Amino acid sequence: MSSRINRRTLVKGTAGAAGAAALASSAYSVPNIIARQEKTPVVFWTSHTANDLESLQRITDEFNAQSDDVAVTLEQIPPGEVTDSARLITAVRGGTGPDVYMLDRFIVAERAATGLLTDLTSLLDDAGADPALGDHIPFTAAEATYEGAPYALPFDTDVRAMYYNRTLLDEAGADLEAFDAANGPMTWDAFKESANMANMDNESGDNFAQMGFVPYFNQAWHYTYGFSWGATFFDADACEVTPNTPEMIEAMQWVYDYCAELDPSKVQAFIQAARVPGAPPQESPWTQNRLATMVTGDWQIAQNREYAPDMDYGITYLPVPEEGMESATWAGGWSLVIPEGAQQPEAATQFLMFACGEPGQRIYTEDTAHIPTLLALQEDASLFDERHLFFVNELLPTTNNRPPLPVGARYWDDLTAAFERIWLNQEEPESALSNAKDATMTLLTPFCPIG
Numbered sequence: 226m227s228s229r230i231n232r233r234t235l236v237k238g239t240a241g242a243a244g245a246a247a248l249a250s251s252a253y254s255v256p257n258i259i260a261r262q263e264k265t266p267v268v269f270w271t272s273h274t275a276n277d278l279e280s281l282q283r284i285t286d287e288f289n290a291q292s293d294d295v296a297v298t299l300e301q302i303p304p305g306e307v308t309d310s311a312r313l314i315t316a317v318r319g320g321t322g323p324d325v326y327m328l329d330r331f332i333v334a335e336r337a338a339t340g341l342l343t344d345l346t347s348l349l350d351d352a353g354a355d356p357a358l359g360d361h362i363p364f365t366a367a368e369a370t371y372e373g374a375p376y377a378l379p380f381d382t383d384v385r386a387m388y389y390n391r392t393l394l395d396e397a398g399a400d401l402e403a404f405d406a407a408n409g410p411m412t413w414d415a416f417k418e419s420a421n422m423a424n425m426d427n428e429s430g431d432n433f434a435q436m437g438f439v440p441y442f443n444q445a446w447h448y449t450y451g452f453s454w455g456a457t458f459f460d461a462d463a464c465e466v467t468p469n470t471p472e473m474i475e476a477m478q479w480v481y482d483y484c485a486e487l488d489p490s491k492v493q494a495f496i497q498a499a500r501v502p503g504a505p506p507q508e509s510p511w512t513q514n515r516l517a518t519m520v521t522g523d524w525q526i527a528q529n530r531e532y533a534p535d536m537d538y539g540i541t542y543l544p545v546p547e548e549g550m551e552s553a554t555w556a557g558g559w560s561l562v563i564p565e566g567a568q569q570p571e572a573a574t575q576f577l578m579f580a581c582g583e584p585g586q587r588i589y590t591e592d593t594a595h596i597p598t599l600l601a602l603q604e605d606a607s608l609f610d611e612r613h614l615f616f617v618n619e620l621l622p623t624t625n626n627r628p629p630l631p632v633g634a635r636y637w638d639d640l641t642a643a644f645e646r647i648w649l650n651q652e653e654p655e656s657a658l659s660n661a662k663d664a665t666m667t668l669l670t671p672f673c674p675i676g
Contacts, residue, residue: 264296265572270313271327272304274503276531277524280592281327284585288576295572297325304503308332308634310341313564317341322564324573330368330379330560331627331637337371338631338672343563345375348574365598368629369560377560378581379598381589383522384556384620385444387416387544391537393435393517397423401539406615410542410552413453413479416518423517424487433495436510437517440483440648442496443509445520447644450476452553452625454546458636459628464673466636466665468643469658475546477647477654489650506532522557523616527594540612542620555625558598596621630675632668639664 271281278301285299300323302312307329316322328336336342349356356375358366365379389404399419403411411419420437427434439445451458451468454476460467467473484492499509510516512532519525520543529536542552561581563573579585586597590608596617597603609617630636643657652660 264292264294265569267295267297267325267569267572267576268323269297269299269325269327269576270302270323271299272302272503273327274301274304275506276527277593280589283592284580284588287584287588288579291579292575295569295575297576306502306638308637310336310634314341317564317566320566322566324563324567324569325576326562326564327380328377328560328562330365330377330558331629332634333369333377333560333562334371334629334631335634336562337374337376341565342376343565343567343570345378345563345574345577348563348570349375351571352574352578354578360600361598362600362603364556364626365558365560368558368626370629371631377562378577380559380561380581381586381593381595382556382558382598382621383524383595384616384624385449385520385522385543385554386616386620387518387520387541388511388525389518389539389541390511390514390516391539393423393514394419394437397437397517399423399517404539404541406539406541406619410550411544412548413544413546416544417483420518421487432491435515435517436492436495438519439492439496439516440480441644442500442516443511443519443521447473447477447640448555448625448627449520449543450480452555453543455553459630461676464669464675466630466662466669468636468640468661468665469655473658474654477644477658479546480644481647481650481654484648485650489648493649523594523596523613525594526610526612527592530594540615551623553623553625554620555627556596556621557627558595630669631672632665635668636665 269285271278273281282299285297289296310328310332313322313326333342346356358369358375358379361379362382365382369375369377369379391401394401394404399422402408403415403419417438423435423437424433425435426432448458451473454472456470456473456476457467459465496510498504506512506528511519512528514533514536529538543554545552561577563570563577567573583599583602586599586602587608589595590597590602594613597608602608603617627633627637639661643652643661646652646657647654
């Protein structure tokens with residue numbers, strides 16, 4: 226069951242006045258009420274939470290205020306894994322799907338391949354927009370298309386970096402100069418040595434009260450380490466996923482060994498509550514000043530501003546496997562789609578163009594510190610503070626992105642299952658990654674060749 230977003234503060238502030246106004250209203254108010262009722266209703270589903278959700282509501286409100294013929298209602302569905310589209314699939318099959326859905330962009334191709342999404346080509350043409358999405362960052366446009374057709378509009382992008390709590394590291398005796406981005410990236414081994422200095426047991430000694438780093442928390446994903454070690458995840462010529470290359474095996478071995486040294490079950494006990502999908506920022510040991518470093522994205526700037534305003538923290542490059550290597554990172558981001566069978570596709574397109582256009586992306590960047598996909602907005606320096614500019618100017622130009630495959634969600638899930646077995650020390654990296662490859666290839670092969 227979806228949960229409708231209510232502007233409770235607005236209702237509380239105006240309920241009494243609205244009642245009195247209704248009793249005293251003149252006949253002239255009736256046409257306005259009818260006009261509002263005649264607006265085409267559009268339902269917009271998202272699983273976003275916290276300040277992201279608040280910003281989406283602001284975008285919705287501002288669209289409704291300027292639209293003469295469309296009224297959008299934002300509804301939050303329960304948060305889950307980003308690849309879980311079960312609720313949407315069930316609703317579409319039952320004829321009760323939303324008009325607009327927020328979808329992690331890297332799985333657009335897979336959802337389009339299964340017939341879940343509407344091809345936006347004619348809708349964008351009719352609205353005078355570019356179906357080639359040429360005004361967006363190229364990789365975000367590629368992720369939003371399938372077989373040359375647009376099935377989504379890019380909404381935002383983001384880049385990963387290493388955040389560090391200066392206070393916790395300083396108290397642990399770590400060298401803060403090594404973390405300064407001006408000095409370039411650390412090696413992963415040097416980073417591990419410094420981060421582990423911040424580890425502290427609780428009084429009974431059976432759990433961590435504080436940790437320096439959790440190698441699978443937040444955005445410390447399989448892709449994070451793979452790109453850092455120079456791994457590739459798809460061979461287009463062979464039409465083959467490649468999660469078990471020597472580089473990827475070496476990257477996952479680093480994670481395996483890190484957890485083995487600290488006791489995998491002890492690390493998991495420390496972090497498990499914060500890893501629940503939809504967990505509020507207040508549940509994070511980073512926000513609680515109990516985690517000294519964390520791989521995450523540019524959006525954390527806004528979350529720190531909201532939930533940890535007094536924290537003294539820095540942002541630096543992701544570490545590298547060997548001294549002298551270039552730091553590598555990756556970008557993701559979300560999109561808006563119109564599910565197949567939507568009741569109001571033309572009206573939904575109006576909202577897509579507003580939310581994914583200059584007005585909506587500007588609002589979302591200001592509110593949440595994500596990065597706009599519109600090339601023109603990236604030239605607007607007023608949207609970014611000094612910390613945010615590090616992501617835009619230093620990281621985004623050379624960032625990697627996940628391959629947009631018609632089995633992208635399945636590939637992510639297979640990699641994630643392998644990654645969990647690795648950090649729990651339940652399976653050796655080479656075996657786990659080879660099994661992930663075999664599982665994904667069973668679904669990918671029928672789509673070959675791709676492109």
